[in-house]
Amino acid sequence: MIKLIGILIIIVGFVLKLDILAIVVFAGIVTGMVAGIPFNNVVETLGKAFVENRYMSLFIISLPVIGLLERYGLRERAAFIISKIKSATVGKLTSIYLILRTLAAMFSLRLGGHVQFIRPLIFPMAEGAAKNRYGNIEEDDLEAIKGLQAAAENYGNFFGQNCFVAAGGVLLIVGVMKELNYTVEALDVAKASIPIALIIMLVGTIQFLYFDKKFDRKYLLKLNKSKDFFKNDTN
């Protein structure tokens, strides 16, 4: 039981909003120590895994390209274009992105990402759509749009990816099941993942369209009221 102390440290650390990096390293060291592993070996395990998982941070190399495009007005251009499409709303736009993202993940296309797509393309487009439809939009609602779009990226990525035969998750399932003496085919696992991919497109779209309604109620009502006010004034 004492070995679970690392999990406890992480939970407490997150609740108390302590520095995340430090908490994770601390939890690892304490867990290793209570399990009776020598300190140097714990540090070595930590270092080895950190090196072997460097690929998780590879997105760093794409930052200079995206930064340069932002410097030369990428977001401004996206906002300009969306402002010409009168019918686009934040919810519809985000739903379209979710569907495309899920389909891309199902075919193992790397067409997505918070850094590659949401920040430089989809968010500026949504921001443009919101300003076009509602005039000025409150800071809190912009934060909501950002949160929803980050979510759309995750929905599509997570629930679409296992439809691809050679996806990491699919290979993991095949490997783990083999260890447990069940032979499953990667292709069958991929096929069994299709219903969930279709369902997330539907569920996510419902969420995004709900926010459209919410914004409509908040801003369009206000706009109409102020119009009525001016009408009464001129009368």
Add this chain to the structure above:
Amino acid sequence: MLKTSLTELLYVMCGIVCFYSAYATFKDDTHSSRFSTAIFWTILGVIFTFSRFGLIWGNKEIMIPDVIVGYMVIVLAILSAFKLVKIGKYNESTNEFKKTMSEKIGNKIFIPALSLGILTFIIAQIWTKQLGSLVALGIATILSAIIAIIYTNGRVSEMADEGRRLLELVGPVSLLPQLLAALGAVFAAAGVGDVISSGIKSVIPQGNILLGVIAYCVGMALFTMIMGNAFAAFAVITAGIGVPFVIAQGGNPVIVSALGLTAGYCGTLMTPMAANFNIVPTAILEIKDKKYGVIKYQVPVAIVMLIIHIILMYTWAF
């Protein structure tokens, strides 16, 4: 062989971005944590670039010993814990400049933006075996950088400055996924998984299919939330609950295991531990609520999806 060398070169490129951050921070004498911030990015750059440097030409011997990397990671954590890593000042372009340039360049600005993803895909599809998708990403990045410079007429130095700006904006948090994977390795070495699965076995009654399905799906989600990683949870929970309480009762192994992993992803949507999906994006998108700015919108959908998983597994796998 080629794949290993090229992948290693990508890490060198990551290292160079870090080194530039360190250099620019060090030169900025108005920076409030000039030295400690520069040290942070230097250490990270060293780990990226040199930890397996010899692999570039196929020599495994030339590397930094893992134990030293481990101590370097501890130093990074200490610098971060004492808030010694701060964001610098950047000479960003003005809004007027951005507006003028966006009008001048027009829609062509989207070509390099889209080429990053599309080129990665094309290269990965054609040379999967030889290169793998990581190297494809690297090659696509270089090509996109060239395309970006052609269309914007920007300078390489501007690109370096912008890379630094985004890296420091994303900040130390961008390291969390990598650190969590390292934590998982320590947990595995310490035998944390065994403790949990034997604990779960003593709680769940055997013989009820629906209860087994609920325990498996919810267990996957909960354990993923704690670990921040559905892959780690899958091995433990499938052995501990999935097989004895669902598959052994007649559930189709393919359907049960496939839905088991995606049930874990419902947990991923709800936890700050899944940093690369839920925390890093708050930095990338500059969301003010750094911990729950994304998660709070994902929780309702995750719960609905989890219920759908339970229904689907109960009706489809039996």
